[in-house]
Amino acid sequence: MPKELKTKEIVISLKNIRNQFGDQVLHNELNLDIRKGEVIGIVGGSGTGKSVLMRTIVGLNEKAAGEILILDKNVDDVSSKELTQLRQRMGVLFQDGALFSSLTVSQNIEAVIKEHTKLPSTLVREIAALKISLAGLPFEAGDKYPSELSGGMRKRAGIARALALDPDILFLDEPTAGLDPIGASQFDQLIARLQESLGLTVVMITHDLDSLHAICNRIGVLLDKKIKVDTIQNLTKEPDPWIKEYFGGPRGRAATRSHK
């Protein structure tokens, strides 16, 4: 079980967020506070806008209304230079890694560092090698192209690139989807280890009930265009039928039992 958080300091705060595509409103008056150092899991049925919520926070999706505060800065008020700096505090792992296919894994990481620093290339290579190792990949994987890696390795390489500038907040989009149970639980451990040793705040979209139990401090459930955030123990007591079905269904019960 993940430990109880000591601090309640907030790193990301969403206020009255509204997202809509045409007439279809995905989120309305959505409020969410993400605390420093926590691992928060985002769940919800398909079409409830989990990915859209994540893309809104990292700035890939224009919100229709509301405020986003990242590290106490309102993203609408800061200058574009500050926004770039803010972006560097966030790392994103997309679903299939989204590595640049024309570059090797190592070059994928080096490209990020070279873009934002003036460090000499040998040091950049060493930093890239460090990130590859931190992501649990063997050293040789650095010289491979993304197409030569398995799905699990691609995700690890994606994490390594997300960590390139040592972000404070890491976003993960379905990190364990498509991995076998062994790979998935190893990936959970990797996230937990990185979170602890690097002091990261992790926001992960997931459908993996085992991940929710194993590493998430709190869980946000997207329901009725809003998000309900609580610990997994409290959520299981919720009367809402969707939440009941989610955590109380056969898979939910199995996951609860195995993490008791």
Next chain:
Amino acid sequence: MHRFINNDAVFKSLTSPEIKVSQNKNATLCQLSGSWLTQGLVNVLKPLEAIQPQREETFIFDLSKIQTMDTAGALVLLQKQTAIERAGGKTSLEHAPDHVTQIIITVDEHRIKDCPPAKKVRGFTDLLADTGKSFFELTYKFGELISFLGLVLIASYRQVLNPRRIRLTSLISQMEQIGIHALPIVGLISFLIGVVLAFQGAGQLERFGAQIFTINLVAVGVLREMGILLTAIIVAGRSGSAFTAQIGTMKVNEEIDAMRTIGLDPIDVLVLPRIFGLVIVLPLLTFYADIMGLIGGAAMTMITLDLSLFQYIRHLQDAASLGDFFVGMFKAPIFAFIIALIGCHEGLQVSRSAESVGRQTTRSVVEAIFFVIVLDALFSILFSVLDI
């Protein structure tokens, strides 16, 4: 454990990393301070470089004033420590705050002490090796194309013997895509080529007072060469690439594999309708291009030579023989077959990545145009030898 003291550290109180060196009685004291983060790390590389250990010298790194440190900062410090120890010096890290200690431990666990240097720039021998490799690849590719040709011929033989196996819906739809949708562009380009030939020809032939032969130039040029060649090139760019992209995308989605497991032969279902469709449609398109080219020529000669349409048609009858027309039309189905064959073959060569769809599509267009032009040249020689 949190790295920065407060959220504001991200912007304002991010101090540059520093290192101060002072001599003690029996040791060198290095006082580290500031934020050792990736973005500012470049400022500390020089001072670090300046620390050159003597034998048996002891270095004490005092980390107590470090504000925050990330993995790159820790890496730089640890690499320096290793370098000093290798040179025979002694080191110790002292008074590290908890969050810094944790980062340092993590990095020490994962760093690679001897990062091998990047691959050297390739030399002349590599160039030779690459040339040889691509030559062998080329011959191999050509062999594959020939074996694909065999497959297609066998499959079409089967279909011709048993016409009910022909996929009529697919064939008609392909003919619409390749033919009807290409009419505007083929028409426009042929018309303009007719105009250009007539204009340039009239200008040159005027010097001999042989302006009337402009019509011969337009007729022979369009009917024998330009009509078919331009149509074939447009179709290779439009439809040959589409074949590769369509079949390639299906390959990426495993649709081709799905077909095989259901018992459908992709050659029957995907390749033959495209090849037959193009072989039927390209001669029609060529005929249309010929007409449009002649109309373009007519428009221009009527203006520059001051002829009436009737006179133009009369001269055209003298200038062009039926043979010129058939020479052009004869080439159409052959070019069509080659374009479709290459387009489908390259589509089936796509591996399971989206990137390779783009690569194969480019290759398909280049190869198709190359073969069309080479064959056209060969045909020209053949026809002149046969005196047609």
